[in-house]
Amino acid sequence: MSAIEERIFAAGMPVAALMEKVAQAIFKRLFALYPRPGVQRVGVLVGPGHNGGDALVVARELHFAGYEVLIYRPLSKSKELTQQHGEYVASLGVKFFDQIEPLLDCDLIVDGLFGFGLERSISGEIAQGIDRLNEQSQSVISIDLPSGLHTDTGAVLGTAIQANHTFCLGLWKLGLFHDQALAYVGKAELIDFDIPLADIQAVLGDRNPIHRITSTVALAHLPLPRPQLTHKYKEGHLLAICGSQRYMGAALLCGLGAKASGVGMLTIAVPKSLKPYMSQQLADALVLGCPETASGAIAQLPDSIDLSSFGAIACGCGLTLDAMAVVQAVLESDRPLILDADGLNALAQLGTIPTLCQRQAFTLLTPHPGEFKRLFPEVEGEAEDGVRAVRRASEQSGAVVMLKQARTAIGYPDGSVWINPESTPALARGGSGDVLTGLSSGLIAQAIARKIPLEPLVQTAVWWHAQSAISAATVRTELGVDAVTLSEYLLTVLPQFLRSGN
Numbered sequence: 359m360s361a362i363e364e365r366i367f368a369a370g371m372p373v374a375a376l377m378e379k380v381a382q383a384i385f386k387r388l389f390a391l392y393p394r395p396g397v398q399r400v401g402v403l404v405g406p407g408h409n410g411g412d413a414l415v416v417a418r419e420l421h422f423a424g425y426e427v428l429i430y431r432p433l434s435k436s437k438e439l440t441q442q443h444g445e446y447v448a449s450l451g452v453k454f455f456d457q458i459e460p461l462l463d464c465d466l467i468v469d470g471l472f473g474f475g476l477e478r479s480i481s482g483e484i485a486q487g488i489d490r491l492n493e494q495s496q497s498v499i500s501i502d503l504p505s506g507l508h509t510d511t512g513a514v515l516g517t518a519i520q521a522n523h524t525f526c527l528g529l530w531k532l533g534l535f536h537d538q539a540l541a542y543v544g545k546a547e548l549i550d551f552d553i554p555l556a557d558i559q560a561v562l563g564d565r566n567p568i569h570r571i572t573s574t575v576a577l578a579h580l581p582l583p584r585p586q587l588t589h590k591y592k593e594g595h596l597l598a599i600c601g602s603q604r605y606m607g608a609a610l611l612c613g614l615g616a617k618a619s620g621v622g623m624l625t626i627a628v629p630k631s632l633k634p635y636m637s638q639q640l641a642d643a644l645v646l647g648c649p650e651t652a653s654g655a656i657a658q659l660p661d662s663i664d665l666s667s668f669g670a671i672a673c674g675c676g677l678t679l680d681a682m683a684v685v686q687a688v689l690e691s692d693r694p695l696i697l698d699a700d701g702l703n704a705l706a707q708l709g710t711i712p713t714l715c716q717r718q719a720f721t722l723l724t725p726h727p728g729e730f731k732r733l734f735p736e737v738e739g740e741a742e743d744g745v746r747a748v749r750r751a752s753e754q755s756g757a758v759v760m761l762k763q764a765r766t767a768i769g770y771p772d773g774s775v776w777i778n779p780e781s782t783p784a785l786a787r788g789g790s791g792d793v794l795t796g797l798s799s800g801l802i803a804q805a806i807a808r809k810i811p812l813e814p815l816v817q818t819a820v821w822w823h824a825q826s827a828i829s830a831a832t833v834r835t836e837l838g839v840d841a842v843t844l845s846e847y848l849l850t851v852l853p854q855f856l857r858s859g860n
């Protein structure tokens with residue numbers, strides 16, 4: 359961002375003019391969200407850099423719009439432009455404090471302490487001030503990013519402002535999308551200030567791009583509309599290998615996710631003792647009963663099965679590690695493969711990288727952080743930096759790697775990473791992941807049948823899954839989104855988006 363800014367300034371845009379433009383845009387949004395007289399007293403936190411300069415321009419506009427403005431400026435030294443704005447705002451009679459206390463009973467706080475220029479941990483009185491503020495209940499708006507967060511990783515440097523809204527300026531800052539930043543960012547919104555595309559390209563180039571999954575992108579890849587002249591085998595044939603006597607529900611949930619994907623044909627292979635249960639629960643699936651181990655896991659696939667007749671294979675939900683032989687068999691097949699849960703644990707035991715290097719066909723791995731660690735023990739730091747972790751894991755293994763967390767990240771072998779920016783903690787319960795495996799696999803099977811690229815469908819699945827949970831939680835609260843309910847909302851959530859043209 360600073361390199362892009364430098365190019366803009368070098369091309370002739372005055373620094374002060376850009377600050378004015380950015381801050382006016384922030385003020386406009388603020389004014390719309392927190393109109394008077396509902397909000398009367400606004401506390402503005404002003405740091406020494408241009409983040410503080412933005413905040414001072416906002417403070418000035420708030421003053422002229424009739425709000426009562428109080429300013430907390432803990433450091434007296436600041437960058438020249440920030441200094442000048444400070445002098446002018448003070449000349450208007452706005453009160454400045456170097457203690458946070460006078461601002462604690464404000465109706466709203468605007469946080470302009472630090473932006474991407476934060477270079478070391480916040481400590482001392484400023485840290486104490488932030489902590490005091492975080493104990494209060496008024497709304498907080500952060501400019502660019504909550505002060506105290508690392509711009510790239512979202513790590514908390516000492517302490518950080520807990521914002522209700524973050525107005526991110528110009529381009530999305532990566533740190534906002536890391537799980538560790540979630541408790542601080544609140545609702546994130548981009549404030550555009552017309553950065554020329556040429557400057558973005560000159561600095562970022564086309565290498566290793568990081569994308570947000572938006573509804574527009576996700577919907578664009580849905581296999582809709584269906585052609586009039588089609589039949590079930592033209593809409594994908596998925597084989598889902600799942601379940602054990604121990605984990606019957608996982609097989610069902612994977613099946614429900616696959617069913618919701620609209621896949622033309624769904625075959626589910628389960629231990630033979632589960633066949634009656636599955637056939638009853640999933641009337642539209644073809645259920646194959648497999649020979650089973652004494653522990654009730656799949657011992658092997660039925661001799662009659664021809665893997666090449668399937669478009670894609672999903673393997674792993676509820677298998678247990680006793681089904682190792684089956685995982686090995688599908689890894690050796692030339693079919694596109696989606697591995698989850700015990701499929702991943704089995705792969706980790708076989709040796710992730712050497713095993714996957716043998717595969718020619720598409721592979722998608724869908725680990726949660728625990729499974730990720732088992733699969734890729736050498737990729738450290740995944741808790742802090744999921745983006746880097748999926749990128750490295752995907753480049754090393756040649757597989758598409760979906761790291762499932764609060765903000766799921768998908769890494770592709772070409773180095774690109776996609777992050778899902780919107781989700782809900784309603785998904786944090788057993789079985790949500792099984793539904794996602796079924797959904798992703800069903801979509802991939804359809805892409806194969808249509809001979810369109812598979813990779814984007816992984817993004818579509820993650821987005822669809824999260825939006826279904828958001829929609830279900832709106833109706834039933836975050837406590838009401840069990841995995842079966844989630845699979846039902848998969849079927850109802852899409853029309854809302856398609857109708858509204860997203």
Ligand SMILES: NC(=O)C1=CN([C@@H]2O[C@H](COP(=O)(O)OP(=O)(O)OC[C@H]3O[C@@H](n4cnc5c(N)ncnc54)[C@H](O)[C@@H]3O)[C@@H](O)[C@H]2O)[C@@H](O)CC1
Binds near residue numbers: 407411412481502503
């Ligand atoms: N020209 C403009 O008006 C624009 C302004 N923007 C704003 O400018 C910000 C970046 O401005 P700056 O580069 O001035 O950086 P910041 O405003 O983020 O802060 C940097 C200042 O804080 C000091 N500092 C860093 N860490 C500290 C710590 N732990 N304790 C005490 N002091 C510390 C530094 O020495 C420096 O003086 C962006 O985040 C954004 O808000 C841009 O986003 C858009 C264009």
Ligand SMILES: Nc1ncnc2c1ncn2[C@@H]1O[C@H](COP(=O)(O)OP(=O)(O)O)[C@@H](O)[C@H]1O
Binds near residue numbers: 699782786
């Ligand atoms: N706090 C959270 N916010 C949003 N999504 C979450 C959260 N916690 C978990 N999830 C999602 O829930 C799903 C859980 O999957 P997984 O751990 O495989 O569960 P299971 O194996 O029980 O089905 C993943 O899609 C994950 O991204």
Ligand SMILES: [K+]
Binds near residue numbers: 469472501503
């Ligand atoms: K800030």
